[in-house]
Amino acid sequence: MRICVIGAGYVGLVSAACFAEMGNSVICVERDAARVARLARGEAPIYEPGLEPLLKAHLASGQLRFTEQLAAGIALAEIVFIAVGTPSGEDGSADLSHVLAVADDLGASLQRACIVVDKSTVPVGTGERVAQRINAGLLRRAKQCKVTVASNPEFLKEGSAIDDFMRPDRVIIGCDDPASAEVLRRLYAPFLRNHERLLCMSLRAAEFSKYAANAFLATKISFINEMAGLCARLDVDIEEVRRGIGSDKRIGTHFIYAGCGYGGSCFPKDVRALIRTAEQEGIEPGILRAVEARNALQKTLLFQALREHFSGYLQGRVVALWGLAFKPGTDDLREAPSLVLLDALLAAGVSVQACDPVAIGAVAERYPQALDSGQLRLSESPYAVVEGADALVLITEWKQFRQPDFQRVRALMRMPVLFDGRNIYDAKQLAELGYLYRGIGRPALGHCKVRAA
Ligand SMILES: NC(=O)c1ccc[n+]([C@@H]2O[C@H](COP(=O)([O-])OP(=O)(O)OC[C@H]3O[C@@H](n4cnc5c(N)ncnc54)[C@H](O)[C@@H]3O)[C@@H](O)[C@H]2O)c1
Incomplete structure (x- = not known):
């Protein structure tokens, strides 16, 4: 099929x-x-495993x-996908300016019939607004071509996005026109060959499903x-409780890991947008507000623990x-818990030595002053950053950090203190290796006398 995707x-x-x-x-x-x-040139502008080889090949x-x-x-194009950003607006609602600008551009430029599919995460009713904008543009140009607007929310996860897209748990098509829904079913058929999970529903239900899914996971x-x-x-x-409850099929093992809070480009903004939708509809979103408040608190816990320790x-x-x-x-830093901790540590006059396998470039762009002054040092080596440290904090559980040589780490640190944010x-x-260990919701283990700074 001939496809156009708007937004890379x-x-x-x-x-x-x-x-x-x-x-x-x-x-x-x-x-x-x-x-x-x-x-x-075949260079992926984002870090996503498996993406660059696909780009180069095709x-x-x-x-x-x-x-x-x-x-x-x-x-x-027979099918046009809208995949532009929908960040949080000032009041927490989804900022639809990019999506609606694309709709206006499509109205001003489309020359032939096609299906316009919204892949961006958008509030209920956006598909209808997109259709209105496109049709208004076509009318202004006296262009007669049938444009159907559908919703196909995306459920890929950064870090395993290619795999998720190639083998989706399910594909949701929200379309009120059966012929267009059938075209989209054919487009996705090769992705669902051994796992037929295509769910067709109304445009509005598809839009809502994405928010409900993210809100539930959050x-x-x-x-x-x-x-x-x-x-x-x-x-x-x-951790014992997690295993105790996760073995219950009704609860399941996913998304019940305690940690230092969720971040990313989806959960925070989508929970906020759903809260705003509820407010607009006069429904009190008590659960969603609590989810958001707990997450904001969670992102501060590591700093609180460090402050208490010192x-x-x-x-x-x-x-x-x-x-x-x-x-x-992923190299995505949007709403990352690390940023909350970094800001607090830098403001408190702490020297920070931070390591990430792929995100240090993005961090360097955010903290030019701290880098210049030497208060922040970045490295791809987990061992380089622990040298002379009074404490080590694990924030993002990259595989590289799962089984380090803790004896080597201990020898490099000034004080063997570990805060395990995941x-x-x-x-x-x-504790046996001589560390003072503190996790999230776990009893502290080991001893370590704090020396004067
Ligand atoms: N990132 C995820 O894991 C994920 C997962 C599921 C759904 N979503 C949703 O998908 C949407 C896109 O998210 P993203 O993370 O890919 O966003 P992004 O910010 O990474 O990418 C959006 C891209 O669209 C481009 N763009 C904006 N306006 C444009 C225009 N008029 N014409 C051409 N290009 C334009 C931007 O320059 C940018 O490169 C959002 O609604 C998001 O909520 C994201």
């Missing part, structure tokens, strides 16, 4: 590459000229092209984090951080 970000780029992989002819329209230039085969020009992108995280808070008081290890005297301390991206497998380490083993 995490979702647009992955979708475009995967559609091309299935033999479709894909043009991806991106307004950022520098990004288009990099893409045309640029070479001619199945995938990039352009800044919308008119060129849509000239022959709720699971905030729930377990609240339980972890209680465990910490009751001298109970949340009895409030943080100035001049050296703290090492492992993992800065909002989760493993509960990935064996507390007993670390």
Whole structure:
């Protein structure tokens, strides 16, 4: 099929590459000229495992092209995907300006009938607004071509996006026109060959499903984090509780890991947007507000624990951080818990030595002053950053950090103190190695005398 994808970000780029992989002819329209230039050279502008080989292969085969020009992108397209950002607006609602600008551009440029599919996460009713804008543009130009608007929310996860797209748990098509829904079913058939899970529903239900899914997952995280808070008081290890409850099929093992809060480009903004929708509809979103509040609190816990450990005297301390991206497998820093901790540590006069396998470039762009002054040092080596540290904090559980040589780490640190923001380490083993270990919702283990800074 001939496909146009508008927006070459995490979702647009992955979708475009995967559609091309299935033999479709894909043009991806991106307004950022520098990004288009990099893409045309086969360079992925984002870190996503498996993406660059796909880009290179399909640029070479001619199945995938990039352009800044919308008119060129849509000239022959049967299906046009909108995959632009929908960040939080000032009041928390989804900022639809990018999506609606694309709709206006489509109204001004479309020359032929097509299906316009919204892949961006958008509030209920947005598909109808997109259709109105496109049709108003067509009417102004006295252009008679049938444009159907559908919703196809995306459920890929950064870090495993290619795999998720190629083998989705389910594909949701929200479309009130059966013929267009059938075209989209055929487009996705190769992705669902051994796992037929295509769910067709109304446009509005598809739009809502995406928010409900993210809100539910965020709720699971905030729930377990609240339980972890209680465990910490009751001298109970949340890790034992997690295993105890996760074996119940009704609860399941996913998204019940206590940690230092969720971040990323989706959960925070989507929970906020749903809260705003509820407020607009006069419904009190009590659960969603609690989810958000717990997450905001959770992101501050590591700093509180460090402050407590140093009895409030943080100035001049050296703290090492492992993992800065909002989760493993991505260079995305949007709303990452690491940023909350970094800001607080820098403001408290702490020297920070931080490591991340792929996100240090993005961090360097955010903290130029701290880098210049030497208060912040960045490295890709987990061992380099622990040298002379008074404490080590694990924030993002990259595989590289799962089984380090803790004896070597201990020898490099000034004080063997470990704050495990994701509960990935064996507390007993670390205590035996001479560490003071503190997790989230776990009893502290080991001893370590704090020396004057
Ligand atoms: N990132 C994820 O993991 C994920 C997962 C599921 C759904 N989503 C949703 O998908 C949407 C896109 O998210 P993302 O993370 O890919 O965003 P992103 O910010 O990474 O990418 C958006 C891209 O669109 C481009 N763009 C904006 N306006 C444009 C225009 N008029 N013409 C051409 N290009 C334009 C931007 O330059 C940018 O490159 C959002 O609604 C998001 O909530 C994201």
